[in-house]
Amino acid sequence: MMRKFFALVGVLVLLMSVLAACGGAGGAAPAGEIVIAIGGDPSTLDPQSADDGNERAVNDNIYETLVARDPKTMELVPGLAESWKLVDPTTWEVKLRQGVKFHNGEPFDAEAAAFSINRIISPELNSQVASNFATIKEAKVIDANTIQVITTGPDPILPTRLYLLKIVPPKYASDPDFDTKPVGTGPYKFVEWVRDDHVDLEANTDYWGTKPTIGKVRIRPIKEEVTRLAALQAGEVDLVRGLIPEYVSEVPKAVSTPGLEFPWLRLNTLVGPLTDKRLRQAINYALNKDALAQSLYSGYAVPDEGQILTPGHFGYNPNVKAYPYDPEKAKALIQEAGYAGEEIEFIGEAGRWLKDKELIEAVAQQLRDVGFNVKVNIVEWSQWLDLLFAGADKAPTIQFSAHSNELLDADRTLSSLFHSTGSQTAYSNPEFDQLVDAARTETDTTKRADEYHQAVQIAHDDAAVGYLLNLKDVYGMTERVEWTPRADGKMLVLEMKLTE
Amino acid sequence: MGQFIIRRLIYSVAVIAGVSVFVFIITHMLGDPARMMLPLESTEEEVEAFRDAMGFNDPILVQFWNFVKNAVRLDFGDSIWQKEPAMQLVLERLPRTLQLVAIATVLSLVLAIPLGAAAALKPRSLLDRTCTVSSLVGVSIPDFWLGLILILIFAVGLGIFKTSGYGGLPYLVLPAVTLAARSIGQITLITRSAMIDELNQPYMSTARAKGLAERTVVVRHALRNATIPIITLSAWQIARMVSGLTVAVETVFAWPGVGLLAIQAIQRRDLPLIQADVFIVALVVVLLNLVLDILYGFFDPRIRYS
Numbered sequence: 001m002m003r004k005f006f007a008l009v010g011v012l013v014l015l016m017s018v019l020a021a022c023g024g025a026g027g028a029a030p031a032g033e034i035v036i037a038i039g040g041d042p043s044t045l046d047p048q049s050a051d052d053g054n055e056r057a058v059n060d061n062i063y064e065t066l067v068a069r070d071p072k073t074m075e076l077v078p079g080l081a082e083s084w085k086l087v088d089p090t091t092w093e094v095k096l097r098q099g100v101k102f103h104n105g106e107p108f109d110a111e112a113a114a115f116s117i118n119r120i121i122s123p124e125l126n127s128q129v130a131s132n133f134a135t136i137k138e139a140k141v142i143d144a145n146t147i148q149v150i151t152t153g154p155d156p157i158l159p160t161r162l163y164l165l166k167i168v169p170p171k172y173a174s175d176p177d178f179d180t181k182p183v184g185t186g187p188y189k190f191v192e193w194v195r196d197d198h199v200d201l202e203a204n205t206d207y208w209g210t211k212p213t214i215g216k217v218r219i220r221p222i223k224e225e226v227t228r229l230a231a232l233q234a235g236e237v238d239l240v241r242g243l244i245p246e247y248v249s250e251v252p253k254a255v256s257t258p259g260l261e262f263p264w265l266r267l268n269t270l271v272g273p274l275t276d277k278r279l280r281q282a283i284n285y286a287l288n289k290d291a292l293a294q295s296l297y298s299g300y301a302v303p304d305e306g307q308i309l310t311p312g313h314f315g316y317n318p319n320v321k322a323y324p325y326d327p328e329k330a331k332a333l334i335q336e337a338g339y340a341g342e343e344i345e346f347i348g349e350a351g352r353w354l355k356d357k358e359l360i361e362a363v364a365q366q367l368r369d370v371g372f373n374v375k376v377n378i379v380e381w382s383q384w385l386d387l388l389f390a391g392a393d394k395a396p397t398i399q400f401s402a403h404s405n406e407l408l409d410a411d412r413t414l415s416s417l418f419h420s421t422g423s424q425t426a427y428s429n430p431e432f433d434q435l436v437d438a439a440r441t442e443t444d445t446t447k448r449a450d451e452y453h454q455a456v457q458i459a460h461d462d463a464a465v466g467y468l469l470n471l472k473d474v475y476g477m478t479e480r481v482e483w484t485p486r487a488d489g490k491m492l493v494l495e496m497k498l499t500e
Numbered sequence: 501m502g503q504f505i506i507r508r509l510i511y512s513v514a515v516i517a518g519v520s521v522f523v524f525i526i527t528h529m530l531g532d533p534a535r536m537m538l539p540l541e542s543t544e545e546e547v548e549a550f551r552d553a554m555g556f557n558d559p560i561l562v563q564f565w566n567f568v569k570n571a572v573r574l575d576f577g578d579s580i581w582q583k584e585p586a587m588q589l590v591l592e593r594l595p596r597t598l599q600l601v602a603i604a605t606v607l608s609l610v611l612a613i614p615l616g617a618a619a620a621l622k623p624r625s626l627l628d629r630t631c632t633v634s635s636l637v638g639v640s641i642p643d644f645w646l647g648l649i650l651i652l653i654f655a656v657g658l659g660i661f662k663t664s665g666y667g668g669l670p671y672l673v674l675p676a677v678t679l680a681a682r683s684i685g686q687i688t689l690i691t692r693s694a695m696i697d698e699l700n701q702p703y704m705s706t707a708r709a710k711g712l713a714e715r716t717v718v719v720r721h722a723l724r725n726a727t728i729p730i731i732t733l734s735a736w737q738i739a740r741m742v743s744g745l746t747v748a749v750e751t752v753f754a755w756p757g758v759g760l761l762a763i764q765a766i767q768r769r770d771l772p773l774i775q776a777d778v779f780i781v782a783l784v785v786v787l788l789n790l791v792l793d794i795l796y797g798f799f800d801p802r803i804r805y806s
Binding site: 040041043044049051126128130131179194195196197198220221222223224226227230231233234236381382385386388389401403416423424 | 532535536538539540542543544546549553581582583589592593648651652655656659662663664665666751752753754756760761763764
């Protein structure tokens with residue numbers, strides 16, 4: 001019985017490898033299949049309703065946006081829109097690309113573009129990402145290929161926002177199947193979704209842009225990291241997202257790109273010992289960021305340049321640099337501030353982010369090394385959340401968190417972590433608030449950048465938070481895949497190649 | 501018999517109701533459910549709107565009454581994560597979990613009962629010792645770790661099976677073996693000790709004295725009498741697989757069943773989905789107990805239902 005079974009398995013394996021070998025040929029027509037492993041099942045396949053990286057991994061290939069980003073420079077470039085311009089302080093006019101069709105044959109036109117914008121802000125959709133578009137009042141059709149987007153006040157980053165807004169077909173969008181069987185204009189068409197098992201896509205041969213070269217795409221949710229690694233090693237999948245840095249040497253090929261995730265320390269600057277700026281500066285001087293990046297993330301992390309923003313974010317200040325590691329200076333500042341060894345409560349959580357617990361312990365030790373009496377308290381997630389949003393009078397002296405700003409604009413980071421009204425803020429500086437408030441409605445790009453540069457400098461000099469690291473996104477691939485990952489984390493199969 | 505089943509059914513309903521109420525209490529009383537379900541970057545207004553929409557602002561007793569009212573109609577609301585009726589999401593995945601559990605159970609019984617019986621026939625022999633030691637290994641090995649080791653050897657190393665995913669034999673064997681490992685060990689051990697007990701009973705000498713073949717003596721007399729503890733333990737093992745073990749095994753093997761759904765629902769604090777999941781798992785376990793009670797009478801007519 002057993003022998004027969006193994007013989008059967010042997011025949012099956014042989015058969016499968018023969019079939020796989022047949023897949024490669026075929027000139028210009030899209031060919032081959034790529035299998036991509038992600039960390040979990042999409043919550044929905046409606047591209048406008050959820051804030052979900054797994055959903056985006058699928059829909060980034062099916063749908064397109066009016067404004068795109070250059071894969072290398074991350075600059076805004078035309079997508080489904082040919083051009084856009086500001087016609088008055090609250091009106092952006094967008095010219096659309098012509099002759100584009102949705103996968104179901106519906107035309108892409110001004111009506112579709114305006115519909116998509118009005119849909120995402122509508123209270124009926126109740127989208128989790130609606131806050132990205134809170135400044136939009138409405139979109140109006142001007143002619144077949146032109147729309148106007150009206151904003152509630154001057155909104156300088158509207159094009160940046162449009163990069164996050166996928167264009168949906170107006171007729172089909174009201175179909176009850178829309179959230180499980182997506183239809184877009186993009187280079188790949190939806191085939192099927194078996195929940196928790198796979199989503200299949202195929203090349204859209206009528207695509208208006210550069211034609212896709214890979215014929216089929218299977219996206220598989222594999223929750224467990226070691227299993228993802230094993231599936232890659234066994235050749236069952238070609239590309240995995242979120243590879244743990246230690247595993248880089250175990251995979252056929254690994255690529256990385258600066259990511260968007262920043263572990264950081266929220267310091268209570270309003271109540272308790274850290275109201276003294278010198279102690280906050282001492283904390284920043286005490287952190288050996290390079291050592292943390294090397295020992296915990298195998299080098300797949302870089303020091304945060306003192307702003308919780310990447311160079312790709314609008315408003316990044318290139319003149320602000322990370323606090324250097326200087327334990328002597330930290331000790332001197334502590335002495336100057338007259339710190340007498342009061343206990344400093346350091347709240348953290350475990351398991352939400354890569355190596356979070358190890359990072360918290362290492363940071364605590366570095367703080368102890370310069371003389372802080374740090375007491376680490378790892379709390380349960382719900383308690384951690386309550387503390388993060390509790391406001392300064394209840395906020396712990398130090399709280400570990402991680403921040404990720406996908407809008408690629410400084411506003412979100414500065415207003416939620418630093419602005420005195422921010423939901424996670426325990427810092428208050430009227431001068432800083434004023435700059436961020438002014439920048440939010442400043443339509444002159446140069447002025448706006450300048451306001452952010454000043455704000456970033458102020459927070460940095462105030463040591464408003466503990467600046468830690470910027471983690472890289474690491475991907476593992478099989479030998480046959482050729483791909484350069486993007487800084488915005490999108491996995492666009494159109495930009496990938498299979499070499500066999 | 502009929503009365504017995506009715507009494508057991510009433511008892512089962514009470515158990516399921518109790519479990520559901522307990523889950524409601526722990527999910528609503530610990531922490532702020534709205535903040536736990538929404539992304540960190542959400543503003544206070546968004547959180548407040550969500551609380552309103554979900555009814556978290558109602559007094560807890562009103563929330564509880566709404567929960568009970570819908571739960572009796574098996575309606576736990578839409579999953580917050582996957583936006584479909586929670587019950588439907590669970591029922592969609594239930595057959596896949598039951599498939600895994602059924603195969604693991606068959607595997608356990610087919611391997612463990614003959615092994616345990618053979619070991620009992622020759623106590624302290626090499627066979628007996630090998631069985632006992634490997635059973636102990638099976639019982640004590642952590643499932644999560646076993647699953648990963650099996651993947652590394654048989655999928656990555658030898659390439660015989662698949663590392664993960666849902667499908668036919670190449671996908672099924674490793675998770676089923678992982679799931680079965682502990683119950684194979686425990687059932688082997690209990691079969692062995694129950695058989696040794698029976699083989700030392702005086703009626704065994706009577707059976708042999710009647711001139712019955714040794715095979716008949718062992719299978720018809722000893723094994724039949726040893727079935728009660730084996731059935732009890734097996735049912736307990738199945739319940740344990742359904743109610744918890746599949747969470748680890750399905751996670752390791754990315755097997756799209758109820759266990760994998762449960763862990764994702766818990767991580768996302770998806771209350772409707774957690775409640776539907778726990779309800780269905782409790783239902784399966786309770787039904788299993790009912791079947792077990794009936795099986796007792798079938799295998800041992802001395803057990804009466806009155």
